[in-house]
Amino acid sequence: MRAVVQRVDGASVVVDGGTVGEIKGPGLCVLVGVTHTDTETEAERLARKLWSVRLFAPGDDGEGERSCSDLGLPLLVISQFTLYGDTRKGRRPGWSAAAPGAVAEPLVAEVVRQLRALGAEVATGEFGAQMRVSLTNDGPFTVLLEV
Template sequence: MRAVVQRVAEATVTVDGERVGSIEGPGLCVLVGVTHDDTPAKAAQLARKLWTLRLFDGSVLPPAAGHAGAEAPGAGPADHPAEQSCSDLDAPLLVISQFTLYGDARKGRRPTWNAAAPGPLAEPLVDAVVAELRALGATVETGRFGADMKVALVNDGPFTVQLEI
């Protein structure tokens, strides 16, 4: 499985003008791609990684830690390395299926999608990532599998990482 993870201030996904998923940050917008040999175990592993991945800086601390939960004056990413996760902040995630993460454009000018798993294999695995995140206690919004989705987001940083499970 492959994921592109973006730290966001907010993110929404719409299909045919209807908002189908939306989060207010701090949170993560996660594009998830599935390939042919992916399994439910890999989906669970990806979910655990997303829930515990430290992508939020120390200036965003929950009130329980004795902070107001807002950016400290004069503090920035250089002052506070990525030391908190979604699980630390109870931060929401917007998970969107994205077969194009397995596009291959090394030859020619048109990508091939041979490495992307077909829908009947990919959809249950994306659903498994979402289900596992929710089982871990995460607030998760989603896109709509196979739909022509419009994703809007406000990157925080920007801070983007790629994961391969």
């Protein structure tokens, strides 16, 4: 699994003119891609990593960088098959490394389920829909996670 993680100060997903997922204030906007060999094990590892990765500034108490779990911050998780697009040849991306919907959808849902089981507040996009994602990137700060 692959995730593009952006530290945000608010993010939302709109489908057919209606907001389907939104976080207000600081948190993470996470685009999740799934490949053919991914399993629930990778989904669980990604959820733990997202909840605990330290991407937020240190506090006034002198402690080091902080995570969503440290601060109780929300995440917006959005399925993104294009993260496995291959642009090494030609002018059009190849999608053969991206898992089909029947494989990817339950694994993205498992990431969300695992995050919630850890105590995270999680908003989501809508799998397979034409989504409009809006966010305010705080930093800008963007990292790629792979498990």
